[in-house]
Amino acid sequence: MSRHPSWYLSILVATLFIASSLVLTRGNPEEQIESEESVLKGVPGFAAETIDGQPIAFSHKRHVTQAGIRCQFCHAYARRGPVAGIPSVQRCVGCHRTILSETAEVMKILDFWENENPIPWTRIHNLPDYVRFSHKAHVRGNVDCAECHGDVGQMNIAEQVESLSMGWCLTCHKDRNVSRDCLLCHY
């Protein structure tokens, strides 16, 4: 930086600036509920909403670590476009039509399928509208999913691990010596 704005001006503009310059985390996730057993057994009356507001008690750990499914099997668009994509109901049903189709949580999926309804998941990782992020570019650059999303394979309830703040992005961009131009993400 060759120029710094003077301090008093910074103070003047600070309050306006905050809204757009600070992106904080979702805060402390609630105490993780040991729900794996519940998911498997399909305990009647289990309220999915209690699991971090998700419509279905979905466990990444179950799918990734125990069943050995790779991230991009479900998040199939990650290498092809900016958006990783949430798996379609069809993809869930592709397996669950036969696998564990009697459990309460899977029956919810089958319900969505039969009624031709999408599943209204609650978004965990979100970026402000003025940030343009492309999964494709990061997959192409061999950034492991876990570097940004944490070890999701070990999570029963997906949670945000990294801050996803601009400073956090830039740390990695600096380490890897890739562009840190504002226009890379803001346009």
Next chain:
Amino acid sequence: MSKLPFSNGLTETVGRRTFLRVIGSAAPAAAISACSPLPPEKIISYVIPPEDIVPGVATWYASVCGECPNGCGTLVKTREGRAIKIEGNPSHPINRGSLCIRGQAALQGLYGPDRFKNPLSRRTTNGNTRQSGFESVSWEDAEQTIVDRVTSLSSSGQGDRIAVVTPLLTGTLDTLVDEWTVAVGGARRLQYETFAYEAMRKANHLVFDRESLPIYDFSQADVIVSFGADFLETWLSTVSHARDYADAKRIRNGRNARHVHLESRLSLTASNADEWIDLKPGTEGLVAAAMVNTIITEGRVQVNGISQAELEQIHSLVAEQTAELVATETGVSAEYIVSLSRAFSDPAIGPGRTLAAGGGVSVNGTNATETQVAIALLNFVAGNIGATIKFMPETMWNSIATYRDVLELTNAMREGKIDVLILHDVNPMFTLPSNAGFAEALDMVSLVVATSSHPDETTARADLVLPTHTPLESWGDHKPASGLHGLMQPAMRPLHDTRHFGDVLLNTGRAIIATTETDDPDLQENTPFHRAGDFFDRLRDEWRTRYQVEISDSTNTASPNSDNTGQSELDFEAFWTKSLREGGVWETIEPDSTTLSETLKAPVLQSLAPSVDTSRTLTLVTYPSLHFFDGRGANRPWLQEIPDPLLKTTWSSWVEMTPDTAANVGAEEGQLVTLTSDHGNIDATVLINPHLRDGVAAIPIGQGHTHFGRYASGRGVNPIQLLNAEPESASGGMCWTGTRIDVTPLELRRPVPRLQRTFDQQERELAQAISVETLAAGDVHHEEPHLSLNPEHEHPNHRWGMAIDLNACNGCNACVAACYAENNIPVTGAEQMLRGRTMSWLRIERFVESSSRESDARGVDTRFLPMLCQHCDHAPCETVCPTFATYHTDEGLNAQVYNRCVGTRYCANNCPYKVRRFNWFDPSFPEPLNLQLNPDVTARSAGTMEKCTFCVQRIHAGKDQARDEDRNTKDGDITPACAQTCPAQAIVFGDLNDPTSRVSQLTDDDRRYRVLSELNTRPAVTYLKKVVK
């Protein structure tokens, strides 16, 4: 102080960023909400993912533009199932990748907020049907209404009491409409276009025995003489002309084409001419005839093997029109006519190297056909027929009804001979003169059905309104010229409960057939209404036939597996898929040989001179609008917002007069005047336009709507109301010019929003020009950059730059519309425009230099200067930004980071090019116009500054694709929206670090200069001077 998450707290050297963060966290309650996480959001999965959609990645569909009959090929960019941008199809032979301003704005027809959403039927209360409102009905009921009425007529043998009016249609839909009219027992049918070129068709019939319109090849012409033809605006295939014209104007071997334009008003096309002759309106034909006469008497006829008899035959037609005689009637000197004739038939350039284009609305007076005959003869004697002017075996223009045919239908309606009238996508209530009596005639028709996607003056008078798909939602095909078969496919699902007009015909046709008994064996089983399937199936049937014809016609065409005589369905599928992907099938067809008609006789030029009418004070010239065509574009907000290319007016219409004329009638700029003709009167605002003949008042066509949605209704005036309903006698065309009017000034002012008020450069040399001679002599010198205190920037990888050729730019505004579409630029509206507020990132400045080269030719050195962010190396905006929101990237872009901008507007104040735009308000995109927004570009909010980014999203996309292919970007990978659509190819973008790129080479061109180079801003945009004679 609260704990700062994800920071190590205050470090010893407190940076600006850390300081802001501390202030932010420590600030009391006001700041707390800003620090909380983003609100929870839902993320919705697909139930079944569409095969051809990757979220965030564009899908393109080849199709055909439906904004005018010229049939340009398009590529429609869709994102997540909605169309967001239209570009020209580079492989289409007509438009070759470009689109005009109206084609770009077709998206706003699709997403028009006032579109019909379901069928409407007139509520019949109190017996006064025309005054009552509409109520929603189901499609079944609506179609049943038609079926009932049509059946009762056709079963009683009164099929001729039904009439169908469509615009110019070709291909499958055209055939289907014909089949429908036969199936219902002989309904009348008209193809109605406002600009129907009747006089040209008639003249070609008289001179060449071909009632047809030829193809004009401007690229091969060394001398272009235009008799009022606005061939860069609305006259025939304008995008194609613009490309060819730019080719002709390019310097080759030290010279370029000479363009002379004769018209009483300086049109956009005339602005591009080397000489503009403001002759008396309606006398264009006299000049053409005198030119023919001169060429023959001087023995310069350029036709090989012409017989003496033919020569004498032609000469006898024009013998009376000597240059001297014509000079007095036209206001063009005899010397000029003779010298132009010689240039037009110059043996040095050879036969067939010139082109005379006559037409447009401006020469459509009472002598329109005679004028066109004279122009056709002029082209003939210069040997242009078959060279620059080609008659093809087929032309779509023949099927258009003449204006007289429309009047005959109107009379039949008035006489009660029509019971059911179906008006598809036409707006005669707006485009016919009021005293043609169409409104009264409609009252005599018991069932008026209007099928249209949007409300207009005609649907407002209908009994039943059937909402149809827009072209972007439709299947179809279009055959604009011999050998060209464009295939139109929907780019997205219909937005509303609309149907394809073809499906309406099929549904009603089937029901009518089922209830009608007929003895005609042709009608018993052999119609499409006896077969199953919708319009899409009919289209495929037609193309299956075409495929089989192609296979049987030749074995060496591009048809897949043409050696397979089995012609299996599999082969057809391959052909169909290929046609869909490429947007159609193109074959090269040789033009027909064209000879002089044997029956060409003297009376054809009997009334060549315009009738002299001194009844009122001024002669009215109406001209079609580049933006609105015949008015059909007026409900597109971009077309209203983007300034008129000549007068830089927006959201309005007006009456133009010269300063002297205005003074004579006692009116001044901005004053409201009443214009009265024998046929009607309107109130319009006076605009002073010096580039007009004295004694003439000019009004653009296209505004003055009453029922055309929120953007068009109540704006400007419709000059068609002043015109005579009487058709021109020879051809039956409308008389657009020559009506006499009186002007009565009113004590009222109605300002016209105008974004540029002077066309004088004040010697600032913004838009520069160089003469052919200077250029050929190599007498060029360029200003070197001055020393600067600013540090030099380094551009290690790329350095993006642009070159804009002012000699190619014709000011057509297509780039501006493309920029609006690509970059989510909001419209500000008439009220803000009156304050001079626009959000456009790209504007075209117009400057007029006075010149006194030819005694007759008015100085029309008009220069169009596309002005956008210059991406300066030493940008004045960057040094004054307190928040670093604007800065220089290492790829040479002047960046604008919206989320850093706090809206001090220092940058805009310091920008010498005035290309930065401040959002005083949050932009508004009334639903569903918001669906057009480009998801790759941030929609800016109030309080931020914005400007041209060189389409940085496209730069990213180009680099992304190159990396996917594991290579560096190459020249041509990245094209901004403006450069992409430019019909004249005036804008070139690329990497200045690559010495082989086109932009690098143009940046070293002898004609190069930079705007305001004395400020030493070192722009990345290089302009190439216009070449003047």
